[in-house]
Amino acid sequence: MRSSRTLYLFAAPALVLYGGFFLLPAVQGLRYATTDWDGYSSTFHDVGAANLTDVVTDDDLFRHALTNNLKFLLVVVLGQTALALLLAVLLAARSRGSTWLRALFFLPTILSSVSVAFIWKFVYDPNFGLANALLRAVGLGRFESSYLGNESTAILWVAVAQIWFHAGQMMVVYIAGINQIPDELYDAARTDGAGRWQQFRHVTWPMVAPATALVVAYTTLQSFKAFDLILGLAGNPPRSGLDVLATRIYSTFANSQLGYAAAESIVFMVAIALVTFLQNRAARMVHG
Amino acid sequence: MPYSRRHLLQLAAGSGAAAFLAACAGPGGSSSSTSNSDGPISFAHWRAEDKEVFEQIIKTSGSAVRQDISPSNDYQSTALQKLRGGTVGDAFTAFRGAQFLEIAKAGVWTDLTGKPLVAKYEPNLITAGAQDGKQLGLPYQLVFNTPLVNRDLVTETPKDWDSFLALLETLKGKGVTPIAWPGGDAANAGQLLNVMVVNNAPADDALGKIETGETKVTDDWFLTVLKQYQQLTPYFQKGSTGTSSDAALALFAQGKAGLLATGSFQVSGVRKLGATFPIDLLAPITTTADKAKYEGVFNATFILGVNAKSSKKDAAQAWLDKLSDPAVAGVYANGTAQHVTVKGVEYTNADLKALAPWLTKKTALAPRFQFSNLDVRGAVENAAVAVVGGKSPEEAAEAAQKVVDQKK
Numbered sequence: 001m002r003s004s005r006t007l008y009l010f011a012a013p014a015l016v017l018y019g020g021f022f023l024l025p026a027v028q029g030l031r032y033a034t035t036d037w038d039g040y041s042s043t044f045h046d047v048g049a050a051n052l053t054d055v056v057t058d059d060d061l062f063r064h065a066l067t068n069n070l071k072f073l074l075v076v077v078l079g080q081t082a083l084a085l086l087l088a089v090l091l092a093a094r095s096r097g098s099t100w101l102r103a104l105f106f107l108p109t110i111l112s113s114v115s116v117a118f119i120w121k122f123v124y125d126p127n128f129g130l131a132n133a134l135l136r137a138v139g140l141g142r143f144e145s146s147y148l149g150n151e152s153t154a155i156l157w158v159a160v161a162q163i164w165f166h167a168g169q170m171m172v173v174y175i176a177g178i179n180q181i182p183d184e185l186y187d188a189a190r191t192d193g194a195g196r197w198q199q200f201r202h203v204t205w206p207m208v209a210p211a212t213a214l215v216v217a218y219t220t221l222q223s224f225k226a227f228d229l230i231l232g233l234a235g236n237p238p239r240s241g242l243d244v245l246a247t248r249i250y251s252t253f254a255n256s257q258l259g260y261a262a263a264e265s266i267v268f269m270v271a272i273a274l275v276t277f278l279q280n281r282a283a284r285m286v287h288g
Numbered sequence: 289m290p291y292s293r294r295h296l297l298q299l300a301a302g303s304g305a306a307a308f309l310a311a312c313a314g315p316g317g318s319s320s321s322t323s324n325s326d327g328p329i330s331f332a333h334w335r336a337e338d339k340e341v342f343e344q345i346i347k348t349s350g351s352a353v354r355q356d357i358s359p360s361n362d363y364q365s366t367a368l369q370k371l372r373g374g375t376v377g378d379a380f381t382a383f384r385g386a387q388f389l390e391i392a393k394a395g396v397w398t399d400l401t402g403k404p405l406v407a408k409y410e411p412n413l414i415t416a417g418a419q420d421g422k423q424l425g426l427p428y429q430l431v432f433n434t435p436l437v438n439r440d441l442v443t444e445t446p447k448d449w450d451s452f453l454a455l456l457e458t459l460k461g462k463g464v465t466p467i468a469w470p471g472g473d474a475a476n477a478g479q480l481l482n483v484m485v486v487n488n489a490p491a492d493d494a495l496g497k498i499e500t501g502e503t504k505v506t507d508d509w510f511l512t513v514l515k516q517y518q519q520l521t522p523y524f525q526k527g528s529t530g531t532s533s534d535a536a537l538a539l540f541a542q543g544k545a546g547l548l549a550t551g552s553f554q555v556s557g558v559r560k561l562g563a564t565f566p567i568d569l570l571a572p573i574t575t576t577a578d579k580a581k582y583e584g585v586f587n588a589t590f591i592l593g594v595n596a597k598s599s600k601k602d603a604a605q606a607w608l609d610k611l612s613d614p615a616v617a618g619v620y621a622n623g624t625a626q627h628v629t630v631k632g633v634e635y636t637n638a639d640l641k642a643l644a645p646w647l648t649k650k651t652a653l654a655p656r657f658q659f660s661n662l663d664v665r666g667a668v669e670n671a672a673v674a675v676v677g678g679k680s681p682e683e684a685a686e687a688a689q690k691v692v693d694q695k696k
Contacts, residue, residue, distance in 0.1 A: 126527020
């Protein structure tokens with residue numbers, strides 16, 4: 001009996017850390033969101049729900065950031081998941097070549113976001129960049145673009161960089177999932193006359209559902225947390241075409257509007273919760 | 289002492305309630321210094337390109353100074369929070385405008401009024417460091433936010449808007465990019481706005497008054513500015529809205545562009561890339577010659593200050609004393625190709641000598657730093673970028689004004 005009480009103490013460090021670094025800041029954030037505190041003055045005014053109301057109803061910059069974030073999320077989740085699965089299917093076999101290729105595709109993951117931003121800034125530069133140079137080299141010069149300078153599509157080009165950055169990491173998750181699939185299932189499928197596509201469709205895809213759920217959830221969070229890559233590519237503060245929720249909150253904070261930034265953070269939290277909930281519902285519908 | 293599960297729960301509940309109440313308490317309170325009074329002072333600034341020259345000054349003067357350098361836009365965003373802690377920036381710098389005002393509001397400047405070092409500066413160039421009659425900081429650099437021009441490619445100096453456009457057309461005809469403009473770089477894209485505004489604005493403070501609602505982005509004078517951006521669009525390099533500062537600099541340094549639409553603070557960068565052509569400044573005169581009030585734009589920035597939260601204020605002020613010495617300021621100026629606001633400095637750098645006539649020309653204080661709200665400044669500057677990107681001036685102005693109305 002005594003030892004079971006002692007066990008409570010083992011949870012204490014984790015609870016203290018969780019409380020100190022998550023719960024308390026969250027509660028503080030709620031409190032700050034109801035003030036006009038600038039982040040450094042000793043005085044402030046209570047503004048009630050005005051900050052939250054403004055964020056939701058009367059803030060074009062926040063609305064653009066939210067729209068950009070959702071576009072970014074959609075492209076990254078679809079693109080990264082599809083690419084990671086494709087790479088995993090192609091490289092799941094245990095051969096020396098596939099081991100090297102896995103390492104190659106995993107390589108970007110170990111780079112820092114700043115390095116990745118530097119690489120892609122060079123790729124996207126309209127005058128000296130690799131992307132336009134390649135287009136010109138293959139006779140497709142008419143498709144040259146200003147990439148990050150195009151207000152309506154800039155965020156999609158950042159999404160491409162993000163996919164390149166993290167697809168290798170998700171590939172590893174899928175390879176682990178694929179390697180868990182019993183060979184007998186493929187043997188049975190082949191015996192039934194299934195081709196490669198049908199084997200993928202009826203064996204691989206359903207069997208990697210848990211890995212897909214993990215990849216999608218993780219990629220979603222990564223997409224919402226894309227901050228340093230965007231600042232690296234777009235500069236600080238990013239223009240509205242490249243602004244996402246995390247960078248918008250940072251800009252507001254830097255503009256000495258801590259109360260308003262706290263209100264934006266709360267809406268940000270709600271947005272993540274909502275998207276995660278919808279994803280879970282969708283996953284349950286797809287996989288039963 | 290024996291304890292039970294109930295005791296533990298009571299302790300946890302009590303601690304949790306206390307923490308919850310503490311979290312619910314209002315914000316505010318003051319920070320105090322936590323820095324160690326021994327060791328070198330921290331000198332916080334954003335000019336990584338000046339690091340070597342400062343190191344040289346630190347070494348020759350025997351000062352115990354450590355440089356804490358952040359990229360300029362990060363410095364703009366986060367310096368105040370770091371300075372308040374007192375661990376970084378015993379001596380520090382600030383941008384003119386929003387950052388200077390915020391730091392003043394937070395009480396981080398030490399009042400330098402009446403200190404002997406203030407007398408070493410040109411009084412008319414350090415007004416950007418004063419507030420309510422107090423000299424809080426000392427603007428150190430005198431930069432010209434006026435486009436650089438390659439005098440091997442451009443020999444004439446147009447005196448009005450039409451002849452400026454004609455010059456650009458001539459350059460284009462020669463196969464040269466008339467203007468290299470870093471439209472994809474938030475910090476430098478807005479430099480061109482300075483010279484586009486000064487002669488169009490109905491008053492010198494008209495741009496800043498957008499923030500207070502006394503003027504609007506949709507006013508005729510600002511629409512004229514945006515329409516002139518539209519006229520400039522074919523003369524910028526390809527993909528200008530996505531061009532970084534480094535790329536624009538490279539275009540100019542390689543002699544592929546006639547003008548670089550940033551300012552004199554990039555002269556040393558151009559030279560580092562190997563450019564040997566003569567560099568001058570050339571502002572587009574956006575009106576007819578008789579209506580032009582200014583030939584260009586300058587800014588007194590890199591405002592030096594002593595952190596009131598520091599435990600090493602004396603050492604920090606001694607460092608500022610050192611920098612204010614004309615001989616030391618000369619080392620800084622000639623080493624970084626920047627003019628300074630210190631009196632009696634001898635300029636030996638060839639580019640500084642070449643640009644010296646601009647010290648006496650009719651130039652306006654850079655208007656883009658009149659904004660104190662960075663979201664408002666961003667909206668106004670982005671209207672110009674949007675026009676170059678293809679939006680109509682009217683649409684861009686309306687979108688920007690909407691943001692201004694929401695954020696002011």
